[in-house]
């Protein structure tokens with residue numbers, strides 16, 4: 421009861437700052453979302469997810485896709501590439 425009232429009071433006092441901090445999504449773009457928005461315009465996810473590759477190999481692959489016209493920011497690429505290094509070749513990658 422008392423703890424609840426204190427919490428309420430502090431939320432009221434510092435509401436703005438702490439609410440923003442709590443509501444914030446994890447830092448950086450979401451890899452899965454990047455995959456679905458940036459990598460499915462020209463081919464299906466099967467092309468991307470089928471084969472397991474290292475982070476370095478994925479970075480190279482994304483660079484190659486840029487050559488075809490893929491548009492992806494460096495932040496999105498960083499999130500995607502590190503996620504793909506573990507997710508590619510596994511059911512986490514395909515739907």
Ligand code: HEC
Pocket residue numbers: 455458459460461462463467468469481482485488489490491492
């Ligand atoms: C502008 C069109 C386009 C976009 C967008 C695109 N790709 Fe591709 N991708 C291609 C084409 C064309 C091929 C087939 C030719 C080739 O493999 O070089 C391909 C093939 C691939 C392959 C298959 C390579 C193989 O050896 O089987 C992978 C992996 C791949 N893309 C990953 C990606 C990823 C990851 C993204 C998102 C960052 C992406 N692609 C976005 C055009 C695109």
